[in-house]
Amino acid sequence: MTEEVVAEILTTHILDLAADGRRLDGRGPDEYRPITTEPGFVSTADGSALIRLGQTRVLAGIKLEPGKPFPDTPNAGVLTTNAELIPLSSPTFEPGPPQPGAIEVSRVVDRAIRAAETIDLTRLCVTPGEKTWVCYVDVHVLEHAGNLIDASLLAAVTALSNATVPAKRFEVASEDYPLDVLHVPIECTFVRLGDTIMVDPTFEEEHAAQGRLTVATDETGRVVAMQKGLVGAFSPDDVKAVARRAFAHGERLRSLVKGGRS
């Protein structure tokens, strides 16, 4: 009910512009908004990063705690990802249990982290079948101005990249040590606006979109996760073209993560 109604003429204007390959904010179809990263933003977290993607702002924090491995994976650590679309971040979000939108962001980010083998879960195991590290990735959206998926994964992997395993505090080892990040997945999200497919949609562009497509790639040239969202459709050729663009953007965005560890 608190859904803000976007004026139909704004949506029409966005589509009119898109027909000429233009956008409301003057960007080209294949241009991201400016991105800044602030690793280590939260000192109480074992790893953290604040990401600004245009006006979208996402904070990710990592917490590691000793726990029990799952019975079917006795030699592996446990990784859980949770995204909170808190009502502070948008007039369209309500307080209460996680909405489907928040759950989708959580799961799409989680899939990319997991599938890319971002962290080697077997290295989180302390005693097989008994004790392992549980790694919590908590994503806190502070301002929703579109493209939460890309900002959230970028925040999550930047936070993982500067995370420390608090082994000393939990008396698991004598010294803390850095969490090993093996691969860096990057998600790139595109929306269809008429016949044009634009990267990094704003809130208004997502609203006008006739389909959203996210492709996650890693630095080894693998596609590791995808998600088609919103109402609308893509042809297989669209998907191939989007994947190619996602690899190119992925390479550039990955350098922001690499610069993450201070």
Add this chain to the structure above:
Amino acid sequence: MGNVGAKDVPVLLSPEGLRLDGRRLDELRPIRIEAGTLHQADGSAFVEWGQNKVMAAVYGPREVHPRHLQQNHKAVIQCKYNMAAFAVDERKRPGLDRRSQEISKVIAEAFESVVFAEEFPRTSIDVYIEVLQANAGTRCAGLVAASVALADAGIPMVDLVPAVAVGKVAGQICLDLKKEEDNFGEADLPMALVPQSGRLVLLQMEGHMTEEELGRSLDLGVKGCREIYDRMKAALRERYALTPVAGGAA
């Protein structure tokens, strides 16, 4: 180790009367207030206070959801204080807990005491406080952030509402406790002041102190609140590029 005797208690007060972080008894932690930090909200503020990092946003006055909370003659003030999972040493499970609900309630009531809610019947003024990093005093930091956010949202009110905690640490009354002082001290007394009236609109206390110490604590807290009040006004002036005017809430 500690002067209180227990094994894990750090030395909270040096022989010179200085605290763990070198502060005097009546000294605040460094505080930085940024008004208007978010673009989507009607008003917002970010507060960095010691090791606390708190963001607040205000939406409204706007239509009430859920509708049954609507009040015919005034705006309803809904406050949600929430702590990020990673804001504390031991990960906090996301979602509402009893502590957050209690804090949300007392903060909402503090604001109800100052906002001219009758100017906006059947609407809601929604106040969201997110603690991103916690180190004692988050309800006061949250209240300060939310109060600046309310002013930034143009909400009419009697005054800004500065807040601070006073406590008893190693037998001494101290202003603005940090985490170790809160954990190992003898008392914690958060309060929020309406400078215009000189009255307190939030007051809680846990621990033990004498009647005489309570009196000194209140006086010290009021002094601290007035210091924070100046910072809040400065943050709003900076946001709107204003020069100070004598008197008034803003």
Add this chain to the structure above:
Amino acid sequence: MRPGPGTYRVGGKIYASVLGLVAERPPLVHVTPLSGRYIPRAGDVVVGTVTDVQTTFWLLDIAAPRWAPLHMTGTPWSIEVGETERYLHVGDAVVVRVENLEATGRIGVTMVGEGLGKLEGGTIVRVSPARVPRVVGRGGSMVEMITRLTGARLAIGQNGRIWVEGSPGAIHRVSEVLKRIDENGQRSGLTQEVEAYLRSTVPDGPVEPEVRPPAPAGARDRSDETDPRPWGGTRGDAPPSFRSEEL
């Protein structure tokens, strides 16, 4: 002095109740807000978006504390009960005038009057309602200059919602100007700054080298042109996210 809007009195002293600028207009002292949502006043012309359709009225989001009901009798059309759906849909933008304000907070608006009606084409740009006087300028000087140097048409709502119509480049330049005014509302010399910006940018904006002729002042309403939306229709019963299904 007596307490005017934005102030209150306690014990013989007048205090500001909102963040703003003090103005003495004897016998009253006012504080003009610098921020906040739009507070409606009778007579204001505002730009709104339809958020809900009922059998006899529509609810408009006019950026005010409450949604404003537009009754079917407050339109230039003769509508039967239950036909509201056929005239305005959720998401449609309109220009209306605030007619009356009730103690309940209800905001009555009308669409009958000069310059009022449904908006077709163009787009909506948002600025803080407190910035609207700067957008208009002294005696309308700012909006006159913007119109003259861009060829765009503007409908300025007192609520900070501004309708802009013209070529894509003109809309882009006007949006940039409005963003600057919104961010620097307090600064002096804004008019010169805006003029310098508009004169430094090519008529059709920096994003496209191809120059189109600017729309003439008082450009024709685009409502009779082909609907540019790919789904073609104007069926308003489906929420916006469903419309693309018709593709």
